[in-house]
Each structure stands twice: as structure tokens, then as C-alpha cells.
Amino acid sequence: MLLSIIVTKQMSEKIKDILESGEDIVFKHIGKLDSESVKDVFYSASRISSEAILVDIDVFSGKEIVSALQSFRISRPNTRVIIIAPERKPGDELISSIVGLGIYDIVAEVKDSDWNGIINNVLLSTPATYSQAARWHTGQFINDGKRNKERVVIEERHSGIIVIAVAGTAHGLGCTHTAFSLASFLSRLGHSVAVIEDSQRPVFSYFTNILRAKEGKVKGSYVAHGIDIFALDESKGRDEWNFDTLFREIKAGQYEYVIRDLGVLDSSRMREIYMADEAFIVASAAKWRWHECIDKFDNEYSIIFPLASKSDVDEFSFYTCIKGTPFPHCPNPFSKDNDSVILKLLDPVLPNRRRKRAFFEKLLG
Template sequence: MYFETKLKIGQVIDDRYRITGLIGSGGMSIVYLADDLRLKGKQWAVKESLCLDALHSDIQAEADMLITLAHPRLPRIVDFYLPDREGYSYLIMDYIEGVSLSQLMKDNPGPLPGDFIIQAAKQLLEVLQYLHGHQPLIIYRDLKPSNIMLTLQKELMLIDFGIARSYKHGISEDTVKLGTVGFAAPEQYGGGQSQPVSDLYGLGALILYMATGGQCSHWEYGMEDRLYNHMPVGIIPIVRRLLRHHPEERYQNAETVLEALVKVESERERGSVLAVSLPLPLEKRKSFVIALLGVASGLGTTHTSFALSSFLAQKGATAWVDCSPNSSVYDRIRNLLYTQITPVPSKEEQAAFSWKGVHYWKRPIHGKMADLLRGDYQFVVLDLGVGEYEGALAEFKYSDMPILITSGADWRLEDLLLWIRRKGLQPETNWRVGLPLAEHSSAQLLQAAIGTDKVFALPFQQDPFKPKGKLIEVINGMFEEVLDLPSKGKARSFFKRKAE
């Protein structure tokens, strides 16, 4: 459910809370930042929800629940305004300054360090112990990266109790089936009532997600081998047990899991606080990342990525990256242009070269993409090919501008829709879809089919490195919403960042 907000920047709630900015939004609510007019210098988060008849009791229940909680890893609720005549209600709670775990992983591609994962799990178990020991005990039910904040002090906090519930004895299963696919326990979708072990399943899914760089959140065959190089060996059976399908086969309480993790930690003789074990900076990456993914080979994904890079190089420092491990594109273009290119000084094991204002990279060895994204580039263009390697879909989804390259043929439209469903993707507002060699009518047809107007017919341009032409004009249109194009004689500017 998406709804129209009643709040505006500068508006004051109850003569006290002045709205100063947008923090984030979801299908059920919108969260704003607000200044406290009575306590100078104090800021709060204001959660606006539209309460339809079916949701009214849920909003009231969330407020009643939060009022009773007091834990350093949970936000405090300080005010609650019941739904008005139009159904709008407002929760006033602690503003947590930092980044979400999902943003941290987006800014630092690849598996998170094993020590950090252990410390993060221990901190989450602290708050789960508290919730499960509460009277009545509370099941959180939505343990996922976007609901976990890492503060500037590098402490984890659990946010958003929108679908948490009190455990009810004598009830065979949940009245409402809610949770996030990939992180919710099987019983949250039928066949049983959510219980403490449901949250422990979510913890296991979260650990696995962090350990695989966002690629997996459920156990698969051969997972032990995939985790071996990224995780302490002792934690692998713990994760496996947390992710058992049957609740009775999992750990039965948070204390037992915490004991198992402490044992693994002591065997490593490396126990440390979260702030020390996290070698990742909290500041966001400097680069704006554009990821191109083709739904099939031969559609022009690489050709388009070259044209995009040439266009962006006119706006700021740009890197093009050949991401697919088995791709030969980087080597072929380097060999083709070897008399015209200039080496790019780099600390990476993989060298790069410069040509016509663009730095060309083969994917950094050992997956050090995070270092490249925090480098000196304003724009990084990722050529994912057809995404035939592990992590390609995650890099596509977590880029600032995912661009899907597909056929513009009308008869292949259904193939694209099936491909999207098969990959488990859902078109987002920041997506762009490119149709090489397609007519404008094909783009309009696809717009109607997938519900977005950000579909572009890409005209033929034999030389993708030309700084001008019809293709460049279309590419310019792709970026007009996010790129502040300078007028003649003015200094170049950067991307307009949307509030997160």
C-alpha cells in the first residue's frame, strides 16, 4: 500500500515537532526527521502511517508494544497520535543516526568480515533475549538488513516493529501471514504460530546473507564449501541448525545460540567489540554506480555500457568495469587499442588503462569492488554481461541505477516478463530498461507491460565511443531525473541525491 503523505517540510505537529526531511518510506509508512521545538537541538523520527480499518489495530498495537519496551538496542517511543479523521497516525520515536545494514552491504559489495558477523549476531541476540523474555513475550518476525541500523558508535539497533506480535498460548498458527521472503521462518506462512525459534531462523538467514554478500538467505546444497573461506568453521553448523525447516530442530532460545557463538569466538581467540572488528567505513561510497545486465547474449549490453561510459566521462571521472569473471571484453579492447591507451596507476593487482577519458577495468582480483567504488570516480559503469556468475543479480539490484538490456521485438516481450519472474526480481523506481535497435512503439508496449515509463528505445550507433549522436541523446534522457545537467559556461555539478 502506497499513500499520499499529509506532511511537508517545515510543517509542525502539535506545536512541537517540525518536519525537516525524509528518512525513508515503505509500503506501510513514511518516516521523517523532525526537530523538537521545545528541546533545542533534539531530533526525532516521525513515522506516518495511513490506518485503514484493517490496519488500525496494528498501528495501535505497535505503539502500545513499543511504549512498554526499554532496551539500548531498541528505539524509544516518546509520543503517539491516534488516527485522525482521514486515518493518518503518527509515532514519534528516537532518531537513530547511522546506516542500515542493507545500505552498508550495498556500499561494501561482497561477504562481510567473519568477525563482524559474529559480533553483529551477538548484539542481535541480546535484543532477542530481551524481547523473548518480555511479558507477554514478543516475536519480532521481520529480522532483515533494512530493519537493522548501525549507529555512528558502531552499535546495532533493531527498528520497525510493524509486524511484531505477542505470543499467544493455545493458538495453532498466526492469524496474519507476514514476513519478508527469504528471511521469514516457514511457519510464518502457515502450519504454525510464530514463536521465539522463528526469530532465530531469521537470525540464521541474516548471518548467511551477510556471509554470502547478499546472495543467499536460505540453506542450499554445498553451502558449507561456499562459506568455508569467509566464515569461522565453527559457525557453519550453528547457521545450519538455525535454518532447519522444522522449528523443533533449531536452537530453542537465544541464550543457547549466544553460548555457541561465544564458544566459537573463544576458540578463535579474537573476540573484539563491533567497532574494532568492522574494517568498513560508515560513510557512503563516493561513486554513483550504473549496472547493466542483459537478459540474453548478443543484445548489445556491452555496446550500451561503452556508450554510457563515454557520455558520463563528459560529466565527471568515470570507470568502466568488465565484471564477468569469464568475459574477454576487457582483454579484447585493451589489445585492440594497445597503441592508444594510457596505463592507470593502481594499488590493485589488476591493472587498468585509460582511453578517451574513461578508465577501463577488469573486475578487481579477490573481489575488491568496494575499494574501487570508494575511489576517485564519480561514476562507475558495471558491465554484468548476462549475469552468469555468482553475485551478479545482487550487484544489479544494489546499484544506484540498474539498467536491464532486453530485446525490443514484440514477440519476445513475454520472454522478458518470464525472465524477470524467474530471477525473482521486481522492477523498482530506479530501474531503466534499454531496447537496442527497437522502435519507440516497442518501448511504449513494454512500458505498459511492466508498469514503468523508464523504458528507452536505443537507436543504432555503430561507434559507441562517439560523444554525440542519437544514442547519446537517449542516454541523456535516461539520466535527466538524477543528473543536474549544467548549462553552458557553468561548472559541472554532481548527482542530486535523494533522501534515504
């Protein structure tokens, strides 16, 4: 089970066995929260898909935790929320408001209980129903009867993992550089990103050494600049794509975006391009290399021209009727220099954010 955990330091000692289970824990926060950080931590948790989240109510005793849980429920309606409420008794206003959110798994034992065993039993059981939580629900709600003006951020997101393929028309044009530029941009936006090597000339192992990358959160990955990097294992045969063999790791990493560095286009890689959610072809805008694009691509693909000027690309488009995007010189793929260009390129697969101001009745239930 993929599990998120938000608990106090004291509770972390009591559920030590669960915390040390390791690989199934996809998000973890240990320690008290203040009124400013409580929403940030729950927002971070909502960015990661998990089957259940354990929340120790003692991380923050103020009413903001109810609002944070409500936002989490909206973002992750299918995640089971289990509230750890040591020593709490029926009639507790805070627990009543939480039950009003449709959260019915309330674990309220004495502090010296065997919390490892209790939580394990809850995780193995079916989710609680309202009839089991009704004793907590007094019908009193925080801010009952008050209207609060809030700024609400609505994000329309693509479901599942977005796969972005990057391939070049020839070696040495900057396919790998482009892949990491895209990944770096997405990482800076706060997205969980992985880059997977599937090119004919593997360089990721060398690349991770140069970057002094550390071991990533998923087996077989390295992390640098907030990006999980999966190098091609040259000791294994090439009967399968690296992307296909890493299915279990991709699932465990809960990535929002996976970028595939496919290397130089050939017939097999063209099939992989077709299957991606978004694809970018890296090409040269030099006139003597236009033939690498003509009769091969049309405006169905986003063609990127590294080191080219706008006038170079405009001339190419005028004579070939194929649109392209100039990618200004930027030696460091992790810099922000080309963010404005990348934003336009990735716009079709980015969350659509709308802000609207509205009045909500704060009847948390």
C-alpha cells in the first residue's frame, strides 16, 4: 500500500515499525506544524498519489487543520484519510468537524497503546462508515454560520502520468540537453519528474557522475536538481525499451511527468513518438540539413531548433510549411534562461490554473 504520513515526533516513535517499512511510504512529515505551514504540508501531500494518509491530529490543534484536510479531500477524493487522535473523546469539536468532511477513520486510543498494531489493523480493514464515526459528530462546525471570502485556485489536470518523448533527426543536435531542459522547468514548477534514457548512445551514467547525483527515491534512479534520472543499463540486452522495463519503478515514483530521451529517430522510435502524450523533434535549422525534416514531419510535431535564430526558423517555415521553435543558446539545461520558450512548448500538457474569488459557507460537512 502506498502510504503518506503526517505525524508528531512523539507519534513517530510509537509507529516506528510502520515508518521503517520504507518503500511503501511516498510522503512523510514528522513534527509539529504552525498555522502557516499546515496548509503547505497538506498541499505537498496532495501532489503525491497515495492509497491512504495517516494524520496525527496533534501536529496542529488549530482549526486550520480542518481547512487543510478539506483541501486535501478535494484534491485526492479517493485517498483514504485515517485520523490518529490520541486521548480524544466524543464531543471534541475538532474531530466533529473532520467527520463532517466525510472522514470516518478515527483512531482514538490512549497514548500508551500499541499504535503499530492498531494502525496496521486499521490499514488492513475496510474504510470506516459514518455509523462507526457518528459518536464523534456533534453537528457543531468550526466557523458555523460565518461567511468567509477565499481565493480558490482551481487546477484542471491531465489524469495519469504524462509521457513526453524527445528525439533528434541526427546525433549531436541537443536531444538530451532539451530533455533535461524540459524536465528542469517542470521540476521548478513543483512537479514530480523523471527522465528515462532510451537512446542509441547512452550518456546518462556519465552525466550523473558529472552532476554528482545522489541515489533517487526509486530503486535504480539518481536525483539531481529535483529530477529522477534513469540511465540505460548497458549490461542488459536491448530487446526491450528502458521505459518498458521500468514500469514498476515509474509507478512507485508517482511521477506526474516522464520524459524519454529517445536519441536519433528511426522506425522503432517513431512508434514510441506516436504513443507519447507530447513529442518534440530536435533538428537543425541549417539550410543544408532541411532535408532531415522535409517529407518526414508535418505540423503534427513540435520541432525544436537549438542555437537557431527566429529568422532562421521563419525562413525554414516559409519554404517547408513546417512550423518550428527556436531554442536560444543555453549551456546549462537547469537554468531558467529558456523558461518562456518552454512554457509555450509544454502548455498543452500543463495544468490549467484558474483563480476565482467566491463566497463559501464554511459548513465543513
